[in-house]
Amino acid sequence: MDLFGSFALLLAFACALYAIVAGIIAIRTRNPLIQKSARHAGIAVCVLVMIGTLSLFYLFLTDDFSVSYVAGHSNRDLESFFKVAALWSGQEGSLLFWSFLLAGYTFFVLLTNRGKHPELMPYVGVILAGVQTFFLILNVFVVSPFQVLASAGADGVMRLVAMPDGRGLNPLLQYPEMVAHPPTLYMGYVGFAVPFAFALAALLGRYPGEKWIHITRKWTMIAWCFQSAGVLMGAHWAYAVLGWGGYWAWDPVENASLMPWLTGTAFLHSVMMQEKRGMLKVWNVWLVFSTFLLCILGTFLTRSGIVSSVHAFAQSSIGPWFVGFILLILAVCIWAFFKNRDYLKSDNQLDSMVSRESSFLFNNLILLAACFAVLWGTLFPVISEAVQGTKISVGPPFFNKVNIPIGLFLLFLTGVGPLLAWRRTSMDSLKRNFGWPLAGGLAAGAIAWPLGFKDFYALLCLILSVFVILTIFGEFFRGAMVISARSGMNIVSAVGQLTMRNTRRYGGYVVHFGMVLIFVGISGTAFNQDKQMEMGPGSRMDIGSYTMNLQTFTERPAKNYTAERATIEVLKNGQPLITLFPEKRFFPSNEMSGTMVAIYSTLKEDLYVVYAGRSPENNQPIIHAYVNPLVKWIWLGGLIVVLGTGLAMLPNRLPVLALKGVAAAVQSTPAGTAPQAVMSRTGSHGSAH
């Protein structure tokens, strides 16, 4: 099966090269037969990469320890679903998984656009095949997951060997969420290749009209949704497994996932200026390019070993390959831009400083500043070592100090932006739209201050969160009242109709609401408490309003590990509440230990209990307990963000006639006349948020 997999990947590589060459010839000659052949080669690449990946899955599931990668990342006692997850637990497999997901995206793009956009799709096919070729080079020639184990016999001849059992999966990865988190995050990373391909294709081919930007936006939303879910699932995994009491440590791996998310978010906002007003075309194209480049840069940072990370599970010396690929992409983007920059000329100019357009500019600035701060902080240890010879650490205090003010300003803009009108907003409108939400936010702050919300940033976050929530609910309420007054339906049905009338706009508000909940959850960090004690049976620890009585320690043998488990009775305000079972697990296959945190979670706070090991002095178990307020709001907010994005991607139920940028001209035209203007019936990208 390893030969079968290797051969499938080699064939995929050959087909990818053919797809590039045939695609370029098809673009030059406009020969439909060659174009069709290139497309078929692209689809063949996808099928072959899928076959290669399924071969590796098979090798894992059948415990074929003659394959080096399987022997290094699995063992016989590993649960079957973890054997599936083991595929992406190391360098070789995770890069193959990249290829696999890219193949899936490409397959879907090529099939769903068959016969559509004949000027655009050949370019898209070539670009996606180019990206695929890079990863196939790595899969086939650099870090093949199908390398077999061999040793020299007494006669000096190399012979294949199979280990009796594998070394097992890293304990940190033996957690159910790791089955879902990497694929979700990778769907985000890889997904950004599709909007990149469409944007670059439109620029290279000078594709007429604005259709490409709608396609690019749609694919960016899909990738962004996966990236959001992947980042939050990663944070939840870190919270539940790493056992340090937090969910975000500004680790390079975490930062790498956040950076493309930030630029992708910026694009999803600024793209509206292009769709509505034909502005910021250059900016949008570069945002899409940057987002994809950051995906590759993040992969490079975490795999090259250039920056140390607490959870970089797949490091090797493939850095130069990524540097070369990044430089190549950058060179192509710059060349395409300078060659066709006149194609990206804006159609409109700004009418007023106080307008939706200017709020989007500031929104983009803030998101990019946050992205730069994260990138700068991540790279600074390397830069400092190169400049002065000694390494300067950049830990969470730096990232928090720089990014918290930036994030709060962004939160403010989240409330302000949607209330500003396109083109121009009057002072009356500002007062009318902002009066109540602002008063509500300040009132919330005035109530929270005496209740103990003394931390400046947490208090500001609360005020801004209430302000944004009130603006969002205000938008829903005002719209629903209009629908209700016109149609006579009740307010709940009116909210439903309003939302489905313009899913993109109201889905966007739902996403904003989810983000506010995430901000509220993060603000709870200011009130975290923790306590660590050596505890024997009968010991007691008080933390917050909780009392923990340690009852017993037991050993619990399992199939793949042995667990030491503490049984802790938890009382709240003296009343029995729950029994928690934090564990420390020992995995004999790789002689590594891991923790299983016990969490009692409520909307108000989490009681987070870690069995941190035994004291080296007296062998007493050490229990580390945390009270982390509002953490659940983060997961809840994340869920709402994903649901809101899904809602925003739905087509409008009632098609709306959108007037693209010439609304004023149409409005000022006397009834009965028919001006030259654009009107389009919009479904999926209706009258935009």
Add this chain to the structure above:
Amino acid sequence: MVRHIKRAGWSYAVLLATALMLFSVPGGAQIPGQSDKAKKIGKRLMCMCGCNQILVECNHVGCSVSTAMLKELDERIARNEPEDLLIQSFVQQYGEKVLAQPPAKNFGLVAWIMPFFALLLGFLAIRVLLLRWRHQSPTVAGMPGAEMEISPEMLARARREMELEDELDGSEPKAGKD
């Protein structure tokens, strides 16, 4: 791992009481780095075991490096060493990389300045862009695909749609919001 169980019944209470009598230990021993001051200072230092984590947040089971560092921290706190002097002693011992954030001096200052400098540059760029845009007259012609003839029926419908949109937004007429 969280296991929710029902509240203890009588049998559970008897078992618990027995266990408490058998293994009664009046409070466990304290471990290093637990005082408020140690936690505060410990957040300014990195663990030097290579985990790339804050000293008081190193989650390595039985990490000997963080334990030794926290013990030293406790000892220095017990000797009433000033915070800055205490931090400096760790820097002398482990180098600048023991600091959890770049020092606000020498090259470390660049780390702090750059993000805000970039933000400032961005603000200036936006201001220049906005001013440039405002000095140019807005154009309507040249909109993408602005060549379609609209029927009077279509125009009337568009007008109705726009009135509804304005009403939904609560914006002033002809603002063109959304």
